[in-house]
């Protein structure tokens with residue numbers, strides 16, 4: 085089978101599409117013929133090991149997992165003898181950030197992992213990007229305990245995480261102010277934002293409005309900048325560590341003093357969560373934004389584009405073209 089492999093950390097060019105041995109499912113596993121996957125910021129982080137700390141998970145000197153791709157959509161091609169939940173031919177989408185392996189023609193996963201049936205009327209390329217951005221968004225929204233009617237600001241509303249956050253926050257009944265660049269104002273309104281701030285025209289931190297929760301989905305702001313915008317017990321979260329990694333100590337210290345605080349939750353994701361996302365897609369509450377599509381052979385170009393930091397939503401790889 086074809087797989088996009090890398091055996092050393094580095095720029096996009098360390099990845100190449102090669103022939104590898106076809107996989108066999110274990111007793112409790114399913115073999116998935118991948119139709120579509122994504123290149124996302126997690127893949128970029130693991131491939132480049134730009135943050136040295138990531139090597140404690142991915143391998144100190146060289147990557148343990150040589151085929152990346154943590155979200156995928158495809159068709160069950162074979163099942164282990166003890167599998168009961170899925171059948172050959174089922175259309176499934178899933179998320180696997182421990183074994184990765186989506187950047188290939190086939191992948192095995194445990195049947196009880198974060199895997200779910202693709203809702204009817206959703207194509208493979210639309211199902212592949214359901215999980216990564218949305219699970220980060222969901223984890224942060226839950227950690228902030230957002231309630232209906234609360235005022236929430238999302239900075240970076242056009243990223244994979246931000247565009248999912250706007251839609252999920254609307255679903256949970258929050259009043260959403262979203263920040264993006266001029267060309268994307270209409271898109272972000274369409275995602276459901278109540279107010280859109282064009283960051284090229286207005287500095288969002290210079291408002292008198294107060295928010296219960298500020299979610300910086302691109303990590304371009306700081307707690308110090310956003311603190312004056314927070315309600316008395318308001319919460320700030322960023323998808324990045326911040327300057328000198330400040331968001332981690334702030335998440336430890338600010339809750340001790342009470343009042344406005346930083347949180348830095350470790351995202352979790354389970355079978356119920358992926359089923360919830362599938363249900364929200366079916367009901368029309370959530371639709372992942374797709375920017376560009378590439379073939380597996382063009383994966384290096386896809387990495388280059390994702391690393392511009394300017395992708396809008398998600399970049400899909402069509403493994404079956």
Ligand SMILES: NC(=O)c1ccc[n+]([C@@H]2O[C@H](COP(=O)([O-])OP(=O)(O)OC[C@H]3O[C@@H](n4cnc5c(N)ncnc54)[C@H](OP(=O)(O)O)[C@@H]3O)[C@@H](O)[C@H]2O)c1
Nearest residue numbers: 125126129240242243244245265301302304323394395396
């Ligand atoms: N390390 C990891 O494993 C990991 C995993 C997932 C995500 N993350 C982090 O999470 C963040 C978001 O990732 P993502 O995949 O959702 O999105 P992304 O690929 O980082 O997309 C960034 C989006 O934000 C917008 N943007 C850029 N500069 C901005 C600014 N100053 N203010 C507001 N918007 C701005 C860009 O569009 P416009 O500029 O055109 O508006 C683009 O749409 C990234 O910082 C990423 O590193 C890290």
